[in-house]
Each structure stands twice: as C-alpha cells, then as structure tokens.
Amino acid sequence: MAExxxxxxxxxxxxTFVAVGVALFLVLMERKVSAWVQARIGPRHVGPYGALQxxxxxxxxxxxEHILPAGADRLMFAAAPVVVAVAALLSYxxxxxGPGVIVRDLGVGVLYFTSVLSLEVVGILTAGxxxxxxxxxxxxxxxxxxxxxYELPLGFSILTVATITGTLSTVRMVEAQPYPWYxxxxxIVAGLVFLVAATAESxxxxxxLPEAESELVAGYFSEYSPLRFALFQLGExxxxxxxxxxxxxxxxxxxxxxxxxxxxxxxVDGIFWFLLKTYAVVFFxxxxxxxxxxxxxxxxxxxxxxxxxxxxxxxxxxxxxxxAGSG
Amino acid sequence: MAEAVAFYGLTAVALGAxxxxxxxxxxxxxxxxxxPVLLAIAGYYVLLGAEFLAAxxxxxxxxxxxxxxxxxxxxxxxxxxxxxxxxNEQVPLGAITCLVLAALLIAVLTRTPWPQTRSSxxxxxxxxxxxxxxxxxxxxxxxxxxxxxxxxxxxxxxxxREE
Numbered sequence: 001m002a003e004x005x006x007x008x009x010x011x012x013x014x015x016t017f018v019a020v021g022v023a024l025f026l027v028l029m030e031r032k033v034s035a036w037v038q039a040r041i042g043p044r045h046v047g048p049y050g051a052l053q054x055x056x057x058x059x060x061x062x063x064x065e066h067i068l069p070a071g072a073d074r075l076m077f078a079a080a081p082v083v084v085a086v087a088a089l090l091s092y093x094x095x096x097x098g099p100g101v102i103v104r105d106l107g108v109g110v111l112y113f114t115s116v117l118s119l120e121v122v123g124i125l126t127a128g129x130x131x132x133x134x135x136x137x138x139x140x141x142x143x144x145x146x147x148x149x150y151e152l153p154l155g156f157s158i159l160t161v162a163t164i165t166g167t168l169s170t171v172r173m174v175e176a177q178p179y180p181w182y183x184x185x186x187x188i189v190a191g192l193v194f195l196v197a198a199t200a201e202s203x204x205x206x207x208x209l210p211e212a213e214s215e216l217v218a219g220y221f222s223e224y225s226p227l228r229f230a231l232f233q234l235g236e237x238x239x240x241x242x243x244x245x246x247x248x249x250x251x252x253x254x255x256x257x258x259x260x261x262x263x264x265x266x267x268v269d270g271i272f273w274f275l276l277k278t279y280a281v282v283f284f285x286x287x288x289x290x291x292x293x294x295x296x297x298x299x300x301x302x303x304x305x306x307x308x309x310x311x312x313x314x315x316x317x318x319x320x321x322x323x324a325g326s327g
Numbered sequence: 328m329a330e331a332v333a334f335y336g337l338t339a340v341a342l343g344a345x346x347x348x349x350x351x352x353x354x355x356x357x358x359x360x361x362x363p364v365l366l367a368i369a370g371y372y373v374l375l376g377a378e379f380l381a382a383x384x385x386x387x388x389x390x391x392x393x394x395x396x397x398x399x400x401x402x403x404x405x406x407x408x409x410x411x412x413x414x415n416e417q418v419p420l421g422a423i424t425c426l427v428l429a430a431l432l433i434a435v436l437t438r439t440p441w442p443q444t445r446s447s448x449x450x451x452x453x454x455x456x457x458x459x460x461x462x463x464x465x466x467x468x469x470x471x472x473x474x475x476x477x478x479x480x481x482x483x484x485x486x487x488r489e490e
Binding site: 073076106107108111112114115116118119121122125126129137141144145148151166168 | 379382386391393394395453
C-alpha cells in the first residue's frame, strides 16, 4: 500500500513540476533568452517583468476551439501528442534530484532513460502521418530519420561514462564523480558528443529540421489545435529539461555543489545545485538555438553518421584503453 | 496479488493490440499497434526480474524497429498505407496453417518439463550478461557480431548500387 501511495505521489509531483517548473517556465525563459540574444526586451506586460505571460498564453490555449483536419486519422491524431508527452514524463523516473531524492533508482537507469525517450519519435511520426498534410508528414519523416541517427552517438557517449563508472544506475554515476583524472580525455569528448546529439534529439536549432518553418510550416504539429499543441510543447520542453538533467547527472556532478549551503540539510542542498546546473545547461541550449542558423537535412545526417558516430566509437575504445592502462 | 494484476493487465494489452495488428485493414495502424504489444512484453520481462532485457526490448523493438517499419510503409506506399491489401484469397489456407501451428506449439509447451526452481537472479543484471558474453558464449557472440557487420556492409552495397 505504501508503495502505491509513493507511486501516486511521485507521479503527481513529477507531473506538476514538469508542467509548471519546466513547460511553463521554459517557454518564458526561451522568450526572455531570445530577447536577450536579439537585444530586445521580451514579454513584460503580464505580471512582474512579464513572468505570467505563459500562464496567460496557456489560458488562451485552453479556451480555443479544437479542430480536426479533414481526412485526418481521428484516433492516431488524438493519441500522438499524448505519446510524446508521456514518453518525456517517463524519463523523469531515473533522474536523481538529490541524495535519495529519486522516483526509482533502477539498475538499468540510463538505458531506461534512452529507451523511453526513443518512444517519443513514435508519437512524432504518427502525428505527422495522422494529420493528412504533406508538410506534417515530411516533418514526421525527417524527425524519425534524425532521432534514430542521433540516438547512436548519444547512446555511445552514455556508454562511455557507463564503462568508466562500471554502472548504469544514475545514482551510482553521480556517486562515482569526480571521475579518475586519467579518464578525462574520454569524458570530455563524450560530454561534447552528448551535447550535440542531445540538441538534435530534442529537435532544436541548429537541428530543428522536423519543424523548419521556412520549408514545412511547422512540421509535424502544423495541423494541431491549441490543447494538443500544448501537449507537444510539454513533451518538447519536458525532454529538453530531462536531457539537460541527464547531462548534469553524467558530466557535471549531479546534485553535488562546489560548497554546501548553510542550514538547509543535504536534500535541499542537493536539489538546489541539481536544478541550478540543469537550468544552466538549458540556458546553454537556448543560447545555441538563438545564435546559430539551421542545418540542411543532408548535412545534419552527415554530421551524425560521418562525424559523431566514428568519434564516439573511437572514444569508447579510448575509455576502455585508459581504464585498462591504469591497471 | 499485485503481480497477478500486472500480469493480466499486460496480457490484455498484448492480446488486444496483437488482434489490432492482425485484423487492421490499414498497414500504418497495424504497425503502430505493434508498439503496445512490444511494450507489454517488456512488462513481462520486468515482472520476471529481467530489467536489462526489458530496457533493451523497448529501445530496440518499440523505439527503433517499429519506427523502421513505419518508415518503410510511409516511404513506399505513397505515405498512406491504404493501398496495400492486407488479406487475399488464401484466408482458409492461412487459418488452417495457423490452427495446426497453434496446436503444435500448445502441445509442445504443455508437455515440456520446465525447470521450476526458484533460483535467485544475479544482483546486477547487465554485468552478468556482459560477463557471460565474453566467457561462456564468446564464440556465438563473435559469430553474431560478424553476421551483423556482414549485414550492414551488404545493406550499404545494395543501397549504393545505382551509382
């Protein structure tokens, strides 16, 4: 019974955090960061410094009419945004927020993380197909090609860390940091590959070909009316935050900070540093998005197959050699 | 109790979705219905304590293979999946084959003396899997790797022939 209560509570807390702390807040943050990059001011009229702008936007989205395009596949059109959002939410199960603060410390943690995030592509592909719109379909197909290609370098960079730490559990990976000094060359390369691949996995500029608005209107969610569009946004920002959190977990020491906060105890201290680092990584992704132009689809796939994949494979070998060499 | 509830829930999902795969007249629906089946099987693996196998099942089958199947349908069938005829005149013949095969499988499965010992699994699943790959099963493992490399090279050769 206690287990059931624990599960229900975890679901409620994680979902509330993702909806409010991630989706609502990150949309606002994205607008503020883009304004900062482009020397504008950004939203400022609703609430103090425009802080309630996304809340107002959400209320507007909830009131709008729901439209089903002619010839759309009713069931799959409705199911696709739910699949995307649920896949993103599922990945939060293995994120270690602080010492002992985790929904479930699975023995196969990072493997579970990549596998549930890979389900997101199913939702995107069906959304594109069910819309009965050629731009949406092209967006969905591009997205599938892109996410399947970039899953490999992402997986290999995670595998490199797993080789070094000898575990797949996210908690034990945090506890294993700082990694031994002689593994640093390998860890740094893995971190860089992870950053690039994660940008592509979350469909963001310079890798946002699935929704390249100059060619494809809005890609796979062109036909979606407000509420379901909001679910796609929830999934997109949810997975952006989750991959950033995984980067923090694998490469930036997770919940450990440079110093301990006074008076608050280890749990609050851990959550504070974890959130601070994760939002910093999210900020980095936004900075990149508003600074660089978009790639072309063939360039994008070449980067994955001809650059990132060989580099990450060689890096995995290097990690093994470094560990074996150190005895 | 909880395990039984999970088992029957998963079985309901697996059977329902499997029927969708077989009976749907739309290829895309059939391909998408395959995903719940594979996820339910991953659920069985979790119930049996094989977390590693479950994660791999979701990653490779539900996340990659089905996407590949969808990709093939969308690229070859004018992106609709409606023009393919999922059934033809050979329905009676197929039904007979299925019934014979099912009877055979049930007969074999019910008569095999399955080991019923409750041996405990090793604490850390993936480690044990890797260990056995490189010790007891090193020869089959290397043979499989060779086969996969050959398939990859073959696929590239076939795909690039037109140039």
